[in-house]
Amino acid sequence: MLLKAASQSLTEQLAGRFAERIRNRLLASGARLPSVRQCAQQQGVSASTVVAAYDRLLAQGLVEARKNRGFYVREMATAQEERAQPAINSVASTKSSTGFQPQHNPVNATALIRGMFHGSSDKAQPGMGVFPMDWLETSFMPAAVRRVTSARALQEFSLNYGEPAGDSGLRQALSKKLASLNIPAAPEQIITTVGATHALDIVSRTLLRAGDYVMVEEPGWAIEFARLAAMGMRILPVPRRADGPDLEVMARYCEVHAPKLFVSVSVFHNPTGYCLTPGSAHRVLQLANTHNFHIVEDDTYSHLAPEHATRLCALDGLQRTVYVSGFSKILAPGWRVGYLAAPPELVERLLDTKLLATLTTPALLEKALAWCIDQGQLRRHAERIRTRLDIARARSVKLALAHGCSFAAEPAGLFGWVETLVDTDALAQRMLDEGYLLAPGALFHAARQPSTLMRINFATTQDAAFWKVFAKLRDGMK
Template structure:
C-alpha cells in the first residue's frame, strides 16, 4: 500500500484491514522502529479520517500479529523483538550481536553506559525501497536523473567486447583490484595532494565495504571506537553488530570535540577513530587545519588509528583539509567511493593505507570476497582517464549549488532554522518539533524524512532533521511539510 494512498472502503478490504496493513508494512520495513509509539487512537483517527472504533480494531489486529504491544495507560508500541512468525534470517540478524556500551558526550566518560543504537535500517529501507514517486527529502543519494549520462554506457561497452569479457569473466581478478583502476585512482588522488602509488590502494565493494574491512582488521569485539556524533546511522549500527564499544564524539563546525576525545583516550584507550573530515554527514561541516593537527597528535600520543571516510570528496574543494594528506597515511586509512556522484549500484570503493597495514587490509578483503568485479572497475578507470568523471562532477556541483540555494530559501520561509551552515549534499535543520513524530505523519503524505535521532548512537527525541538539497528544492514538499508540522 502506498504511503500516500488514502484509506477508502472497498469490496476486498475494510478500513480496519487497510489501516492495519499500513502499520504492519511500516513495522516490517523498519519505517516504524522497535520501541516506537503508535499514535493515540484519537490522533490516528483524526490523521487517517476514520472513526476511533476503526483504529482500535486495527491496533487489535496488530496485537494479534505480534507486531505491537499495549502498555497500560501509555498506548501501543512497536515490539522490541520480532514475533515468532517473523523470526528468520532478518530476526536472527537483528539479534546477532550484543548491544554495545555507549558513552554519551554529556555524561562522565569514566563510565560507558548501555544504550540502544540508532535504527539504521529505517533510513536504508526508506531510501532504497521507493514507496512514492515524490522526491524524498531523506534520501542519501542524488536523484537518478542527475546521474544519467552517455559516457557510462560507452565505458561498459568498451570493456564488454567478446575478448575483454572473456578476460575479465573467466578468471579471478587481482585481489587488490584492477591494476588500471588503481593507477587511475593514484593519479586522481594527487589532485587532493594525497600522494600514493597504485600499490597503496585496494578496491572494495563500495566505501561501506572498505569501512567494514578496516574494522574487521583492526578491531575485536569489545574494543572501544570513537565515532563522530551526529554521524552516519549505518556506521553506528555496523559497529554495534560487530560488538564494539561506541564512544560518541560531538562533531563541531571546526572538527571533533577535542576535549571529549582526550578524555576518551585517557579513560578507554580507543583503538580507532572514524571521521568524515570533509562535508560531514549530516551537518556538512569540514575540518579545519588546527583541529586536524590536534587529532593527529592525539592519535600519535595514544596509539590509535584514524579511518577517514571521504565519501563526499567529489563535491568538496580539492584543497579541503584532510587528515590523510597531513598525516601521509602514517596513522590514517583513507576511504572513498563513487556511489554518491556516479553510479550507486556499481558499488566501487577503495582504501589507501601505509604498505604494512595495507597488506593486512587486503588479507581481510581476500578472506571475505576474494576479489572485486574487474569489469566495472576497468569501466570506471576509462571514465576517469578520459576526463568524463571530472566533467560530470563539475555539472553535478553546479546543479547542486542551485538546488542548495533554493532548498535553504524554502526551508527558512517555512519556519525552519539552520543548525549548520549549508554545504555539500545535506542540510541540518531545526524544525521546532519532534522529528520522529513528524516523520510518521509525513509518511502518510508520501514523504520519508531523515529525523535527527537516526544520527545519534543513542536514539533520543530531537527537533533536528537532515534534508537532501537535491530533493527538497521544490515548494510542493515544503507546503506539505509546513501543513503537517503546524497541524500538530
C-alpha cells in the first residue's frame, strides 16, 4: 500500500516500487507497465502522481515510452545475451516452407529464477517451482551428513577433488534406482552433476554447436528456452499434447531443419502435468532413429511419479537417449545434486565437458545422499511427499474451480495449468502488490505472447485467502 503519511511522497513510493521490481527482474525486459489510468485506479492515486512516477522511471533509464502504446521496461541485455543476439536474430528471420518458424525466447529467464526466490512476502507463493520448506524437513538428512563427516573423512574429502564422474557409491545406488524404472544404466554410464540443470547444460554443450536446431516442448521450461538461445541454438518449439509431443510438427522440423536434439519432459511435464503415452513414445523414438537426432529426457519429477510411467530412456535402452534427473525438488534444494545417464559411447565426451566446467562435484553431499538412498530413507520420504501432495492437489483444485477457474490440463503432479480468462502478465503485477508471486503463461513459451493461463504449485495454493484475492483482482480486469 502507498502511504500518504510516509516520509516519501506518493510519487516517490510508486516509482520506487516499480524500480525495485525492474531491478529484481520481477518485471522482465519488454513488459508493459499499466496505463496511467489503470495504475491510478489500482494504487488509489491521481493520474498526475502516476505520470510523475513514470517520468522518474524514464529519467532513471528503467523504462521507455512508446508513442500511443504506453510505457515498457527497457531491455537490460547482458554481454552474453548481446553476443547471442546475432544468432538469435538469424533464427527469427528464418521461415520454413513447413509453416513453422524457429523461435527464440525473449523472456529474460532470470526474471523467473529471481522471482521464484525473491522474498516478496511471507505468504505461500503460487508461482513457486519447489515444495515448501516445511515439506522437505527431515531428520535423516542431518544424520546422513554426520555419518560422512567424521574428522578423518572430512579431511579426506576436503583435500581431494574426488572421482571425476562422481562418488562411486552414489553412482551404484543410482544404477539400482534406474533399474527399478527399467532404464539399464551401469554405474560407468552415470555422471553426477550440480543439479539437473547442470546435467542439461553438459548434454547441450557436448552434443550441440552454435547454430544447431533443437526441438523443445512448448509450453515448457522458460529457463531451458533461454539457456539454449544464449548458447546460440536455433529453437524449434514443439506443441505438447496430453499424449506427448506433436509428432506432425516434429516430422516437418526433421525434414526441413535436421535438428540435432530433442529436449523432453515425459513424466509430469512442466507446466501441464501431462505424461507421455507408450504409443507416442515409440513414434518419437522412430523419428530419432530415422532422422539421427538425440533425445535428452528431463525426469526432474521422477520421485513423484509411479515407476511404471512411460519413459523414452526405458523404451530406448539409452541408445539415442540421455536421462537427466536430480534431488533438489524432492530432498534438498541447497545440496544441488543431479545426474545424467548416457549411452556408453557418449560418456567420456560428457565427462570431459563436466570436468572443463566444474572439475568435480561435492563428494561429501554425494556420499550422504548415497546413504539416504541405500537405507531407504529417500524412498519413504518421497512416499510421504506424494501422499501430502495428493491431498494438497485435491484441495487446490477445489478452490480453483470454486473461484471461477478451469484447468487446461488434467491436474497431476506438482503443477496445475490454469485458465483464468484474463491476461496473466497484467494479473501477476496486481497480485504482486498483494504479496503473491504468480507464474504467468507467457513465461512458458519460446516467444513471449499474451496468455490467459498461469501455472500454480498445488503445494502452495491451498489457502482460500489467496484465491479470494486472486478472484477479486481478476474480476476487476474483466
